[in-house]
Amino acid sequence: MSNFDEMDAFEGASTPLSQRAMSARPMPYLDGLNPAQREAVETLYGPVLMLAGAGTGKTKALTARIVHLMNAAKARPNEILAVTFTNKAAREMKNRVGGMLGQSIEGMPWLGTFHAICVKLLRRHAELVGLKSNFTILDTDDQIRLLKQLLRAESIDDKRWPARMLAGFIDGWKNRALTPEKVPSADAGAFNNRGTEFYAMYQKRLLELNAVDFGDLLLHVVTIFQTHDDVLNQYQRWFRYILVDEYQDTNVAQYLWLRLLAGGHKNICCVGDDDQSIYGWRGAEVGNILRFEKDFPGAKVVRLEQNYRSTPHILAAASNVIAGNEGRLGKDLWTASEEGEKVRLIGHWDGEEEARWIGEELEAMQSGTRGMNPISLNDMAILVRASHQMRAFEDRFLTIGLPYRVIGGPRFYERMEIRDAMAYFRIVTSPDDDLAFERIVNTPKRGLGDKAQQKIQMAARANGVSLVEGARIVVENKAIGGKGGAELAKLVDGLDRWAALTRGPRVATIIDDDAVLDDGPQMSEPEFGPPEMSHVELAQVILDESGYTAHWQNDKTPEGPGRLENLKELVKALEQFENLQGFLEHVSLIMDNTQEDEAAKVSIMTLHGAKGLEFPAVFLPGWEDGLFPSQRSMDESGLKGLEEERRLAYVGITRAEDICTISFTANRMVFGQWQSQLPSRFIDELPEDHVEVLTPPGLYGGNYGAAGMGMGGSGQSDLEKRVQDANVYNSPGWKRLQARKDNRPMSQPAESKNITIDMTAVSSFSMGERVFHQKFGYGAVIGIEGDKLEIEFEKAGTKKVVSRFVAAADAADDIPF
């Protein structure tokens, strides 16, 4: 396809208002920048690497650069390609650019995530890789499902060769921009020697389904660029300036993509921090950022080293830890801020005690008991290495009634009910979406099990049609009897009816040259008359008439109400789109957890989830060898793994603005078994001058190492390792820390705990009353003690819970959180 005529039309497109408004004024956005930031902003041409340490104002610099490009280089907003990894980052950048310009920035169509931009590109050139432009995007779950089907068809024992493993290989290849033909022979042994073969089959199947997975979005676009010079040239000319955020997280495919696009003018500015590369296991290549100057000869490297976030103690601790890594580009972070408190280090007996102590500290900080100004819970965070660590905190906070929020977990669009609902929308808007059909055909239960579904499959295959059409044939032939047959007939009927409601009659395609948007090469789309019903209403109708809403209304599990709530939210989200298609094209990439909350809560999240965030008070629990650094990382990736863990430690510490508290425990329950733990080797890397040891004397003295030795009798190497670890624990650094430790008591229990009793809550429950709890589900009150209730839960057993976390069962909709 050739878009050159259209391209030429864009070159003459009128100058956006924003730019005219800008050029009249001076450049106020440059004033607030420090010299390094300013240099990075003002070097508009040629390759630039902005090495931005944690908290050095890289987003500020990046946004200022965008504005400066429009202002000084007279770049039109649509000629700037700005890529991020997350939607959140993209959104923030959009907002901040808009803020600097003093107007909303609708005119930056190419500011987005790698994936979102690739979707846009791929929809335009889909046919070059054998797709139709309305392809569907499969998420990980769909991907696994599909692979399972393939493996089953080949009678592969999925115990021994699980689909997940195959998905891992395939993702790995896609991350490296390798199509099946290009997989190197070194990888031939993958997946029992059949990895490449299955990869090829999977890709073929995806094309048949007109579908792509996340990895394909990049892979296909890279393939197009590599095989179609004309297309590549178009975009090379179109994107006059390229900006990349979090460059240290790019994988090979993204790297190639960028190199291809920047190939002409090389006006590319990459921003990143090699010390914050923590996604190696997802295919990210730190090498990309380390190699930048070689890849782009003559590149200007600018270091942002002034930190505006943390105190000197915190920075020193972080710098000292990260100094243990080899082959860094190196930065010297400094700050003008006041000294503040040292990084605090404390050991505990076990995870429960750790959670209890942190809970008390949080309360003390919140009430200002600690002799400081009170801190809002919103300004505190607990950052863990692995999500299973969260449980101890949740349990503890639930019992003491401390409001918390878990960040991360399944994303909105990954939830079962959302995916089911979306499958309904998909099958209605594109009836040949077989995957969607498979998902919903027996959801809710329609009495259509394996056998019935096989019949549909066979009918479809025999006639070379989609599953929906196959189902229609089955219904017409009455091949399925009884309840199932009747239900299937009803479903097919429903699908027809809903599809008819989606759109009005088809209208002749109109190509209106003047109406072409100026955001790049365009393709025309068929048009339809006006729909008879708004897509929002239609969505509700689909969910109701299909019986899906009722399915969850009848659901007895504690999740039921929440799922209905999510469905409501999904329908609400539809309002922002023009139609169902538009929604589906974007939703898989943009829906995220948008729970905006009112009350102050402490955040609990993983270290990975915390990247890019900052909090006045940060707690880093679980610094024990094996947990952090994670044993698995070290086993699988050796020194590389350990270094990535160390970067994770660096990320964790640098999230803290004022107070950073690191803790470890002597014992921890691992897979149901108690294990004695040794303090993390990273603890030894903390600089003693910047650390205050809070561990009470006697608790973790010499007997700690002895306990570790006593347990390690299982094998020679194991024993050796433990001896070695024990030596680490007794290392000079640790001994010095012990020697300097403060003898003060651990912390006073927060008194506020017993003072604040919510009287309304106390009186509102009675013995035997049926209640609902968000985490534990339904239960009966069997004991009342002040504001605490003892509840026998139907699923979760007997628990003591603060009454305001519980709602009367008949009012489950009004749970106050």
Place this chain on the structure above:
DNA sequence: GTGGTTCATATTTTT
């Protein structure tokens, strides 16, 4: 086809 059982399994998860 559903529901209960057993058995294996056990990081991190931007899209």
Place this chain on the structure above:
DNA sequence: TATGAACCAC
């Protein structure tokens, strides 16, 4: 420990 998937009996 505790969760999910797979299998088997109704």
